[in-house]
Amino acid sequence: AQSVSQHNHHVILSEAASLELGCNYSYGGTVNLFWYVQYPGQHLQLLLKYFSGDPLVKGIKGFEAEFIKSKFSFNLRKPSVQWSDTAEYFCAVNAPGSGGGADGLTFGKGTHLIIQP
Amino acid sequence: KAGVTQTPRYLIKTRGQQVTLSCSPISGHRSVSWYQQTPGQGLQFLFEYFSETQRNKGNFPGRFSGRQFSNSRSEMNVSTLELGDSALYLCASRGYGEGPLRNEQFFGPGTRLTVL
DSSP: OOEEEOSOSEEEEETTOOEEEOOEEEOSSOOEEEEEEEOTTSOOEEEEEEOSSOSEEEOGGGOEEEEEGGGTEEEEEESSOOGGGOEEEEEEEEOTTSOTTTTSOEEOOOEEEEEEO | OOOOEEEOSEEEEOTTOOEEEEEEOOTTOOEEEEEEEETTTEEEEEEEEETTEEEEEOSOOTTEEEEEOTTSOEEEEEOSOOGGGOEEEEEEEEOOOSSGGGGOOEEOOOEEEEEO
16 A cells, blocks of 8 residues: 655745655555645645656646655645745645555645745 | 535534535546545545445445445445544545546545534
8 A cells, every 4th residue: 555754744934935845655656646735724725746747747826846756756846935825735646546545545644834924 | 617515514423423424526527535634644535436336445444434326426424423533524526537637636625523
C-alpha cells in the first residue's frame, strides 16, 4: 500500500515570502500525484496534479510542483505568498489499476499554512 | 455545473446508533468515493462506488458500508456508532472516462458527524 508523508505540519510565513511544502510518497509503481487545498470553512479544492510528462506542473493561484521520481517527491512551491493563501494543504497519491484501495486517494496528514500580513 | 452535494451538513448521534449520509455527484460523474477526515488520522479513503458496484475499499471495519443508486447518488451507512467515528465525511466524484482525467476527483463540503 502506498503512503504519503508531509514533513511540515505547521508553517508560518510573512506575505511575499517564498513557499516550499515537502511531500514524499512510498510506492514503487506508476502513480498520479495531487495537491489539494482546504481554505477555512471551504471544501477541498484541487491545486494541481501530475499524471505524466513534464515533471514541473503549474496549478492555480501561482502554485507549482515538481515531481522528482528518484526522490519519490512532489514538493509544492510558490514564489511569493499572500495572506489569502492561509489554508490547509494536502498532498495525495493514487496508484491507478493496482487494485484494492490503491485507486482511492492516499493523503498526507496536511500542512497548516499561516500567512502573516 | 453544480458541484458535489452532501446531506446533511451536520449530524449529532449517540453511541450505538446508526447513521446514513448522502452524496450527489457532479452531473455525468459515475464514480463516488467516500473519505473520513479526523484531526488525528487525517483523510482516509473509505470506499469507491462505480455503476452501483463497490470498486475499491479502504481499511475500515464492516460497520462502514455504502451503496450507489442508478442515478449515481451514493449513501454511506455507519452502524453501531462509536465515539471515534466523529469526523468530517467527505464525498468525491469523478468522471471515470478514458485517459488520466479519470483520476481527478471533485470533493463535496462534507458532513460533520458528532457522536456523543
